[in-house]
Amino acid sequence: MNADSVKDMLASDDLLERIRGINRINELPSTSERVETLIKISTGDVNQQVRYAAVSRLSNMDRASLSEEDKEKLLTAARFVLVNDSESSCQSAAADLIAALRLYEGFDDLVDTFNSTSDWMLKFSIAAGLGEMGDAKAFDFLVSILDGESSNESLLITAAIGSIGELGDERGLPIVERYLENEDKSVRERAKIARAMLLKKGAGEESI
Structure with a gap:
């Protein structure tokens, strides 16, 4: 498996193949490329399972390996998913991303989302994540x-x-x-x- 193979998987029409590509994202040569690739999927893929997999993979990235530019891009993407994704599982994953990577500038976004949603899973994800966030x-x-x-x-x-x-x-x-x-x-x-x-x-x- 190499970077080109992963890119082919991510471009596949088969959603399971795209998810396999997400799971092999570390084959891409740089952290920034992984971040940009996963953000594109998490904010643009037509399938909610694929979007969820991409956002979840982002939240598991090593914070120490992220540049400030990477963090800014991640926060922008997480905010987009919180507001625009119609699936609560994806929104919850975006909340987890902000908390797990300690993107402190996203704290108010989590509070606003908690107060504006009636979805219990999203509320739970935010409440549970705030401790890990450590703000x-x-x-x-x-x-x-x-x-x-x-x-x-x-x-x-x-x-x-x-x-x-x-x-x-x-x-x-x-x-x-x-x-x-x-x-x-x-x-x-x-x-x-x-x-x-x-x-x-x-x-x-x-x-x-």
């Missing part, structure tokens, strides 16, 4: 998820609690402790994990 600005927003209209949806609760734990902000300790006796087992377990993360973070800072 301190996310703390207040995550608390608002727990206090808002979604406060009775266990999946969103677990996602928000988990992200608060990942952020490591000590203000989150009394918040996650409210859920240690929740009637939903998954919420209780996530609260225990988040509490342990916050306590560990606090202990580490005290020892410095």
